[in-house]
Structures are given as C-alpha cells and as structure tokens.
Amino acid sequence: MLRLRQGNIATLIYFSLPxxxxxxxxxxxxxxxxxxxxxxxxxxxxRL
Structure with missing residues (x-):
C-alpha cells in the first residue's frame, strides 16, 4: 500500500529509539x- 522512502524509515527508527x-x-x-x-x-x- 504505502511505499516509504529511506528518509521516512530513518525518521521512524529515530522516534522509536529511547x-x-x-x-x-x-x-x-x-x-x-x-x-x-x-x-x-x-x-x-x-514487497518492494
């Protein structure tokens, strides 16, 4: 459905950190x- 770019994934990882x-x-x-x-x-x- 949604195709995330590396920047978006990096942002998710950053906010998921303590x-x-x-x-x-x-x-x-x-x-x-x-x-x-x-x-x-x-x-x-x-899926990509």
Missing part, C-alpha cells in the same frame, strides 16, 4: 505502536 521525543512522552503506548509500524515497514520493504 532518545526519541515521542517515546519519552508516550513510552507505554509507543512500544506497541512502533512494533506495529516496524512490522508494516518490514512487510512493505519485503
């Missing part, structure tokens, strides 16, 4: 969210 601003404020919620996003990125990358 040093990311998003993770600091929403640690519990972000853990599940980023797991889902990571799965989508991996699945999308495999």
């Amino acid at each position: 040093s990311g601003k998003f993770s600091k404020f929403h640690k519990i919620e972000s853990d599940e969210i980023w797991k889902c996003l990571f799965a989508v990125v991996v699945y999308g990358g495999a």
Whole structure:
C-alpha cells in the first residue's frame, strides 16, 4: 500500500529509539505502536 522512502524509515527508527521525543512522552503506548509500524515497514520493504 504505502511505499516509504529511506528518509521516512530513518525518521521512524529515530522516534522509536529511547532518545526519541515521542517515546519519552508516550513510552507505554509507543512500544506497541512502533512494533506495529516496524512490522508494516518490514512487510512493505519485503514487497518492494
């Protein structure tokens, strides 16, 4: 469905890190969210 560029993937990885601003404020919620996003990125990358 969505084709992410390397820049977008790098941004997702940055915000998924503990040093990311998003993770600091929403640690519990972000853990599940980023797991889902990571799965989508991996699945999308495999289809490219």
